[in-house]
Amino acid sequence: MTSYFQHAKFKVPVAHMRNVVGSFWRKSSALTGQYEPMSPSEVATVDGSPVPFRGDIPKYAGTEHQQTRKRFAEPRPLLEEVENLIATPLGGGWHDNCLFERYSSCKPGLRMLLENKVPTREVETGYVIQSEHVDTFGDWTSEYLTPLAGIANVDGPVFLPAAFAQKGYVRRDMARTSIDFQFVDAPILIKRAKVIRQQMYIRYWTPEYAQNLRRLLGAQPVSPKRGSMIYLSRHGEPSEVAVRTHPNLLIEKIVKDRGGIVLRTDDSSLEDYLAAGEHAETVLLDHGSAGYNLSYWQPKRVIEFVSDQWWMNSFLFFATSIGVPDYGIICTDQGSDDEIAKRLTDLLETPIA
Numbered sequence: 001m002t003s004y005f006q007h008a009k010f011k012v013p014v015a016h017m018r019n020v021v022g023s024f025w026r027k028s029s030a031l032t033g034q035y036e037p038m039s040p041s042e043v044a045t046v047d048g049s050p051v052p053f054r055g056d057i058p059k060y061a062g063t064e065h066q067q068t069r070k071r072f073a074e075p076r077p078l079l080e081e082v083e084n085l086i087a088t089p090l091g092g093g094w095h096d097n098c099l100f101e102r103y104s105s106c107k108p109g110l111r112m113l114l115e116n117k118v119p120t121r122e123v124e125t126g127y128v129i130q131s132e133h134v135d136t137f138g139d140w141t142s143e144y145l146t147p148l149a150g151i152a153n154v155d156g157p158v159f160l161p162a163a164f165a166q167k168g169y170v171r172r173d174m175a176r177t178s179i180d181f182q183f184v185d186a187p188i189l190i191k192r193a194k195v196i197r198q199q200m201y202i203r204y205w206t207p208e209y210a211q212n213l214r215r216l217l218g219a220q221p222v223s224p225k226r227g228s229m230i231y232l233s234r235h236g237e238p239s240e241v242a243v244r245t246h247p248n249l250l251i252e253k254i255v256k257d258r259g260g261i262v263l264r265t266d267d268s269s270l271e272d273y274l275a276a277g278e279h280a281e282t283v284l285l286d287h288g289s290a291g292y293n294l295s296y297w298q299p300k301r302v303i304e305f306v307s308d309q310w311w312m313n314s315f316l317f318f319a320t321s322i323g324v325p326d327y328g329i330i331c332t333d334q335g336s337d338d339e340i341a342k343r344l345t346d347l348l349e350t351p352i353a
Contacts, residue, residue: 025110029099035108036100044073045201051313051320055328055347059308067313069204076197078150085193087128088115089184091161093195103195105161107132119189126182127151127158129196134163137289140170141213142203142314147196148179149216156194157182172270177216203314210321214295221298221322224281229260232285232293246286246305246332247340254341255284258348265290273297282348291315294322301326301352303344308333326353 029035048069057065085103086094092112093103101108105128129147133139148158157180164170165183174181200209214221235248252262261279263272265288273293280297287306294302294315302319308331316327328347332340 025113026108029113034098034113036098036102038101041074042072042076042102045070046073048204048206051316051327053316053327053329054350054353055303055343056306056331056334058306058311058329058331059333060311061313067316069206069317070201071204071206072199072201076199078197078199080195080197082193082195083191085128085190085195086117086119086187087159087184087190087193088112088117088187089162090115091131091134091163091184092117093128093130102130102197103128103193105129105131105159106134106163117187120186122189122191123157125156125192125194126188126190127154127156127194127196128190129158129160130198134161137167137169138203138292138314139289140164140167140173141289141292142200142205143198145173145216146200146209146213147198149212150199151196154179156180159184159188159190173217176218203312203317205314205317205321207321207323210295210318214322217295219295221296222277223298224300225278226281227259228279229255229258229282229284230276230279231255231260231262232283232290233262233264234266234286234288234290235264246307247337248286250337250341251284251305251344254344260284282352285315287311287315292318294319294324298322299324301328303328303330303347305330305332307331 026035026037030037048071050066050068052066054065057063061067082095082103084095088094090112091104091106092108092115093100093105094117095103099108099113106112129144131143133143148154160181160183162183162185231251233248233252235252255262263276274296277297280299282301283294283297283299284303285291285305287304302324304315306329319327330340330344
């Protein structure tokens with residue numbers, strides 16, 4: 001049974017509280033010269049094009065069936081060279097005894113500020129990916145692989161926070177590339193560091209970033225069989241961040257009754273995803289990192305099951321960036337199982353846009 005403390009309804013307010021608390025020490029540390037946040041101009045955004053969807057409107061998604069892409073107002077340099085950068089296990093990027101947000105591989109927190117930063121070894125050169133999160137496959141895909149995919153020639157080791165060392169999907173993707181990934185298990189002094197800056201605002205995917213990712217992964221999507229359907233069910237899968245609950249068994253039955261197949265993400269391998277591409281004209285998925293396996297498919301329709309307690313528009317932007325013309329959303333917090341089934345049936349029986 002899922003603990004209440006693992007559920008999104010507990011995790012989300014706790015995350016907000018931690019962010020509020022963190023803002024206080026960041027401000028005070030900046031005043032004392034121990035911390036250098038990114039400037040307002042570096043994080044300012046402008047709106048891009050709206051992306052439509054059908055079905056339900058999530059609680060925090062506004063009032064219209066669309067979400068608007070955003071991008072950074074000022075383009076960032078893809079690479080920023082820094083002399084004598086200290087990279088720490090938690091992802092800190094220290095320069096001249098100051099913790100720099102734009103050189104860190106994870107959003108700076110209080111533990112990072114207090115972390116030991118005395119280097120145990122030195123290297124001549126290497127890459128660090130400026131990022132914010134190290135928790136999920138989605139973080140790895142969008143905040144590490146995607147900016148890395150924008151570098152034409154990675155000619156040195158790429159240093160990763162220690163948290164990634166235990167992630168099976170990181171090890172898997174390391175083995176599939178020729179890149180020299182190294183985990184930072186103790187502070188390292190990089191004499192000539194190359195910091196890869198995030199180009200994409202949060203996870204507001206555009207076709208450029210999605211295609212870069214596909215190229216790095218060597219993805220070769222196949223055309224799905226006409227009328228095929230697959231459901232990526234999170235039934236039985238523990239979340240790396242916060243548990244969300246959906247009527248998985250109900251959705252699985254609806255899909256099977258319509259001749260579709262179910263792929264439970266808890267026990268599916270990369271080979272399973274690759275083999276399932278021919279069954280993916282319509283893809284149903286629970287909101288979660290497994291949605292990035294759309295990289296290997298070319299669906300014509302995607303329907304995402306979301307919770308109002310934990311949702312972001314990342315998969316809407318990602319799917320449309322790989323060319324999916326029809327996107328639907330079902331909020332499983334809204335209504336009974338029968339009502340959810342009815343709304344899902346309506347989406348499935350509407351011709352693909």
